[in-house]
Amino acid sequence: MYEKDLYACEGEINEQLARYGVKFGIYKNNTFREQLFPFDVIPRIITKKEFQMLEAGLIQRVDALNLYLKDIYGEKQIIRDGIVPEDFVYTSSGYLAQCEGICPPGGVYSHISGIDLVKGKDGTWYILEDNLRVPSGASYPMIARELCRRCSPATYQKNHLEDNRNYAKLLKETMDGVSAGGINVILTPGRYNAAYFEHSYLAEQTGAKLVNGSELKVSGDCLYYEDYSGRKEKVGAVYRRISDEYLDPLNFNPESLIGIPHVFDVYRKGNVALLNAPGNGAADDKGIYYFVPKMIRYYLDQEPILQNAPTCLPFYEKDKQFVLEHFDRLVLKDVAEAGGYGVVFADRMTAEEKERFLALLEQEPRRFIAQEVIDFEDLDIMEQGEPVPRKADLRAFVLSGKETKVWKSGLTRFSRNPDSFIVNSSQGGGFKDTWVLSQ
Amino acid sequence: MGVISVEQTDRLYWLGRYTERVYTTMKLYFRTYDTMIEAGEDYRRFCQALEIPDIYASSEDFICRYSFDETDVNSLMSNLKRAYDNAVVLREEIGTEALSYIQLAVYAMQKAAKSQGPLIEFQKVLDNLMAFNGICDDQILSENVRNLLKVGKRVERIDLYARLHESRDNLNREICRLTGRIDRCSLKYRRKALDSLNRLVKEEELDYCGLIRQIEQIL
Numbered sequence: 001m002y003e004k005d006l007y008a009c010e011g012e013i014n015e016q017l018a019r020y021g022v023k024f025g026i027y028k029n030n031t032f033r034e035q036l037f038p039f040d041v042i043p044r045i046i047t048k049k050e051f052q053m054l055e056a057g058l059i060q061r062v063d064a065l066n067l068y069l070k071d072i073y074g075e076k077q078i079i080r081d082g083i084v085p086e087d088f089v090y091t092s093s094g095y096l097a098q099c100e101g102i103c104p105p106g107g108v109y110s111h112i113s114g115i116d117l118v119k120g121k122d123g124t125w126y127i128l129e130d131n132l133r134v135p136s137g138a139s140y141p142m143i144a145r146e147l148c149r150r151c152s153p154a155t156y157q158k159n160h161l162e163d164n165r166n167y168a169k170l171l172k173e174t175m176d177g178v179s180a181g182g183i184n185v186i187l188t189p190g191r192y193n194a195a196y197f198e199h200s201y202l203a204e205q206t207g208a209k210l211v212n213g214s215e216l217k218v219s220g221d222c223l224y225y226e227d228y229s230g231r232k233e234k235v236g237a238v239y240r241r242i243s244d245e246y247l248d249p250l251n252f253n254p255e256s257l258i259g260i261p262h263v264f265d266v267y268r269k270g271n272v273a274l275l276n277a278p279g280n281g282a283a284d285d286k287g288i289y290y291f292v293p294k295m296i297r298y299y300l301d302q303e304p305i306l307q308n309a310p311t312c313l314p315f316y317e318k319d320k321q322f323v324l325e326h327f328d329r330l331v332l333k334d335v336a337e338a339g340g341y342g343v344v345f346a347d348r349m350t351a352e353e354k355e356r357f358l359a360l361l362e363q364e365p366r367r368f369i370a371q372e373v374i375d376f377e378d379l380d381i382m383e384q385g386e387p388v389p390r391k392a393d394l395r396a397f398v399l400s401g402k403e404t405k406v407w408k409s410g411l412t413r414f415s416r417n418p419d420s421f422i423v424n425s426s427q428g429g430g431f432k433d434t435w436v437l438s439q
Numbered sequence: 440m441g442v443i444s445v446e447q448t449d450r451l452y453w454l455g456r457y458t459e460r461v462y463t464t465m466k467l468y469f470r471t472y473d474t475m476i477e478a479g480e481d482y483r484r485f486c487q488a489l490e491i492p493d494i495y496a497s498s499e500d501f502i503c504r505y506s507f508d509e510t511d512v513n514s515l516m517s518n519l520k521r522a523y524d525n526a527v528v529l530r531e532e533i534g535t536e537a538l539s540y541i542q543l544a545v546y547a548m549q550k551a552a553k554s555q556g557p558l559i560e561f562q563k564v565l566d567n568l569m570a571f572n573g574i575c576d577d578q579i580l581s582e583n584v585r586n587l588l589k590v591g592k593r594v595e596r597i598d599l600y601a602r603l604h605e606s607r608d609n610l611n612r613e614i615c616r617l618t619g620r621i622d623r624c625s626l627k628y629r630r631k632a633l634d635s636l637n638r639l640v641k642e643e644e645l646d647y648c649g650l651i652r653q654i655e656q657i658l
Contacts, residue, residue: 018546019539021527191528200530210531215444227442228625 009151010041010382016147022140024425025194032192038430039144040381044394044412051436054117054125054396055406057305060296062113062398065130065283067299069109072282073099083298084291088315091366092288093336094133094281096244098251102268102277105178106402109277112174112239113398117306118376126309126374128393130292132276132284134241136195137411138167138397139202141433145409148433162436164409168205170399175208175237177401178273182236184208185216185225189242189258194425199241208239218262223272237273238263244278252278286335286369287313310372314365323361323370330370332357343422345373376421381414381430390414391421394434410434441581447532448625450525451584452658454533455591457522458541461515462568463599464489465561468515472502472558488602489513507552519548519564532584533575540571586624593617594654597636601650610650611640632657 014036023034046054071078072089079086089095114135116128145164149156175184186208188199203210209225216235217224224232240247246256251264266272282288290311293304312319312330323330327346334342349357361368378389392414397407412432413423423429443451471485475498482501486493491513495501508514526533526541544567551560572592579585597613599605614636621628635653639646 019543020535021530021538021542191524196527200528201535203531204535208531210528211444212446215446225442226444228445228448228627231442233442 004152004154006041006148006152006155007382009148010039012151013041013144013147014039016150017144020143021197022143023197025192025196037140037425038416039140040414040430040432041148042380042382042387043433043435044379044392044410045435045437048437048439051408053305057125058115058396058398058406059404060300060302060305061115061127061130061292062110062400062404064292064296064299065113065132066107066109066400068295069132069277069280069283070103070107071299073102073279078295078298081298083294084288088287088291088366089282092282092285094244094279094283094285096252096279096282098264099277099279102279104267104277105180105270105273108178108400110280110283111178111275111277111400112171113276113400115396115398116393117396118309118374118393121375121377125306126376127289127292127306128309129286129289130284131395132280133243134276135395135397136198136241137395137413137431138171138407139198139205140431141409141411142167142205143201144431144433159435160437160439162408162438164407164434164436167397167407167409168202170405170407171202171239172206172208174399174401175206175239175273175275178275179236180270180272182223182234182272183225184237184239185211185235187211187213187216187238187240187242187260189246193241195241202239213242213256213258213260216260216263218260218266221266221269221271223260223263223266235272237275239275244281247274247278286333287315287366290369309374312370314361314368314370319370320361320365324358327354327358329373331373332361333369333371335367335369345421373421379412379414379432381416381432388418390416390418391423392432393423408436441583443532443581443583443587443625447529448587450529451532451587452591452626454522454525454529455588456595457518457525458568458571459592459595460599461519461522461544462565463596464518465515465565467599467603468505469558469561475502488604489599490602506557507548516548516552519545532579532581533588534578536578537571537574540567540574543567544571583624586620587626589620590617590624590626593620594657597654598651601647601654604647607640607645610645614640626658628658629656 017039018036023036025032026035078084079089110132112135114131117125118128119125142165186199186203188196188210190212200210211225215225217226223235225235226232242258245253247259248261248264249256249259250261267274290313293308296302296304312322314320314323330346332344332346376391379392380387381390392412395411397410399405412434413429414432415423415429471481474481482498483493495504504511505514507516509516509520511517523541523545526538530538544564547563547567551557554560575585575588593613593616597617600610600613618633618637632653636650639649
């Protein structure tokens with residue numbers, strides 16, 4: 001077996017990633033450009049035992065979140081029992097009244113969940129946020145692993161790892177498991193979407209058709225993919241990578257040009273599966289995050305295995321007082337934002353910014369959560385041939401179909417800036433492979 | 440023949456056309472460039488033949504802008520970018536490996552733009568386009584997808600050959616290849632235009648304008 005050290009291959013691997021178009025799109029100053037996603041060869045390593053704990057905790061969390069979605073769009077028992085306040089549910093920007101009374105096959109709303117975690121310096125894992133709408137990122141470690149194995153086969157012979165290249169198989173099983181009969185498609189907003197590489201790569205790897213809205217037509221209560229001469233194939237499952245509001249101009253945002261008119265009606269009748277289900281934003285709102293441990297106790301009668309980061313909801317008067325008293329040591333997050341945007345560290349605000357922010361908090365307490373800053377673990381990255389420590393998180397992927405499974409890998413993102421906690425690719429971060437040891 | 444949407448059909452056809460446009464014009468451009476070493480302004484004939492507006496100040500300006508200027512819609516770089524624009528939305532049809540050769544051709548072109556001897560660097564662009572053709576033949580399972588790409592290539596090549604007054608043999612070969620291919624894909628085309636091409640190429644005096652008209656009308 002060739003003995004070339006994995007760490008010596010960084011240049012070659014990044015060259016190969018460029019060759020295969022592993023990029024993400026970014027809009028800045030009204031200009032679109034594609035940017036390479038920098039890969040660091042030093043993997044995050046998770047032991048078998050540690051992963052077993054994470055796996056159990058993630059399955060528990062996603063199962064509870066699916067039960068919550070089923071409940072709030074159905075019986076609403078959790079509201080009646082006073083676990084989650086009613087106005088908190090209905091003021092969530094992700095709540096969709098159109099989804100009331102709809103239960104997707106198997107009661108699964110979030111088929112592909114991206115759960116963001118960090119590991120504290122004391123070794124405790126904390127959940128940072130749940131992404132139940134269109135989480136992205138699985139394709140990057142998949143293709144990186146493939147290339148790393150080519151560059152340094154001996155590394156993978158010596159170390160006993162779970163093979164993460166099965167993600168496409170898991171995804172296909174998930175789509176097949178909920179399909180209403182017909183082909184699988186991945187619905188993309190188009191090539192100018194930030195995650196377009198992932199859409200096209202997953203389509204290729206799962207054998208699904210990559211489509212945009214104009215390639216699908218609703219006819220006679222079913223959804224079809226149509227060709228040049230009008231020949232049609234029925235679509236059974238749509239892994240949609242566009243957000244709820246753009247999915248169907250006749251049921252949601254009428255200005256959407258990238259959706260499929262009437263697709264929501266077909267879904268309502270059970271004639272097509274939508275992955276993830278519309279309306280999931282009601283459960284991955286940063287405000288609802290606060291209630292997830294309560295949901296686990298309520299629906300599953302279990303203690304949460306994985307902890308939330310310590311969080312306050314200024315919506316509650318008591319929590320608001322705490323925020324005001326301990327403002328400088330908190331990080332404030334706008335519940336409607338994502339991608340690392342809308343996150344402010346109080347100790348980095350100027351006096352004027354603080355004043356403005358506190359006034360806003362007073363006006364719109366539901367809009368923000370406040371968290372203690374977790375001093376999370378640094379991971380080494382290679383910089384000019386030397387290892388240097390940087391902040392990193394982990395996005396774990398949980399797939400729910402007939403059963404809930406955790407992909408034995410994940411996307412480890414890191415900040416390239418030594419002073420930053422923000423790891424998002426859109427803000428200049430890079431990624432690593434995530435090794436889960438099999439022994 | 441699997442179902443391929445109208446959008447994907449168009450993209451495959453145009454991917455074939457743009458890759459061929461870059462490949463063939465680049466090869467012909469070598470010839471023109473070579474002549475220009477001594478003859479200077481010969482680029483004007485090249486522009487006229489391809490109906491490219493002569494917006495260039497000099498042969499140096501032509502060499503630079505026709506090769507690399509992305510704002511010039513006729514430049515090789517613009518045509519290659521259009522090939523990439525079509526390829527990048529076809530990953531699941533043509534495969535990551537095939538797509539990577541278009542990406543490599545773009546990188547080679549960008550490298551050539553920074554080089555002091557860009558023409559020699561063009562060879563790498565041509566190599567990658569040839570590799571793309573090879574891998575499409577070898578790895579794309581769907582006959583319809585392969586045929587759509589090839590029909591695009593044939594149409595483009597006939598168009599270029601007719602404009603550049605290539606020999607009857609070359610034109611005849613390409614028209615025969617198109618005739619054998621076009622019924623094997625899901626494109627709708629004008630049978631009359633194809634028959635006219637086959638007739639025109641056999642006439643005693645080649646009517647290049649007639650050939651261009653027919654190839655432009657075929658789809």
